Amino acid sequence: MVAIPGSELLSTTLHIISQSLLLPVVAFLLLFMAYAVINFGEFMAEYSGRVRVNSKDLKNIINTLPDKNAQEISSLISKMRLNRAHIEIIKELCEEECKDLKMVESHARNLIEREELRLEKTLEKTDFVTRLGPTLGLMGTLIPMGPGLAALGAGDIHSLANAIIIAFDTTVVGLAAGGICYVISKVRRRWYEEQMSTLDVLMESVLEALKKC
Numbered sequence: 001m002v003a004i005p006g007s008e009l010l011s012t013t014l015h016i017i018s019q020s021l022l023l024p025v026v027a028f029l030l031l032f033m034a035y036a037v038i039n040f041g042e043f044m045a046e047y048s049g050r051v052r053v054n055s056k057d058l059k060n061i062i063n064t065l066p067d068k069n070a071q072e073i074s075s076l077i078s079k080m081r082l083n084r085a086h087i088e089i090i091k092e093l094c095e096e097e098c099k100d101l102k103m104v105e106s107h108a109r110n111l112i113e114r115e116e117l118r119l120e121k122t123l124e125k126t127d128f129v130t131r132l133g134p135t136l137g138l139m140g141t142l143i144p145m146g147p148g149l150a151a152l153g154a155g156d157i158h159s160l161a162n163a164i165i166i167a168f169d170t171t172v173v174g175l176a177a178g179g180i181c182y183v184i185s186k187v188r189r190r191w192y193e194e195q196m197s198t199l200d201v202l203m204e205s206v207l208e209a210l211k212k213c
């Protein structure tokens with residue numbers, strides 16, 4: 001079989017690039033796993049400190065807002081059992097003067113968008129590990145298999161065994177990191193959707209009360 005000119009050089013270059021990626025892949029997998037474990041601890045802390053407002057409580061809060069000025073609303077909201085971020089957002093809105101309602105509404109939209117962006121950035125981190133963790137795990141599986149199969153052809157069973165161990169370990173770590181972050185992202189996304197729904201209702205109620213200022 002006639003070899004294509006330059007094919008050996010290309011194959012050698014591909015092999016060098018592929019093998020040089022193994023250490024970075026393993027390093028990133030270790031970082032992802034450490035991040036997943038740390039983030040799981042933060043997730044459990046977030047769960048234990050989470051404030052859930054049901055429809056009945058929300059209705060009671062809304063009914064207490066009419067006929068109150070901005071200062072009274074801010075003071076009242078501070079004493080209620082609400083998400084700490086929501087309290088700070090509503091208090092910041094109440095600091096706006098009631099003279100220009102359009103400016104107050106614009107500021108309310110900006111506060112809601114800013115909170116959405118903050119929550120989205122939190123989800124992006126775990127989503128990133130969810131997608132990239134298994135990918136790096138697959139890379140860590142395939143990269144050592146080439147030299148392992150070459151060692152098998154040469155009768156070096158020990159090198160083959162080491163290659164298979166690395167391949168399995170990287171796969172497990174990649175899937176574990178991705179799986180943990182997937183669960184965290186899934187649950188947090190539901191939490192944040194509920195929080196934003198509650199915040200939207202509260203902001204609408206506050207705006208209605210401020211219109212009467």
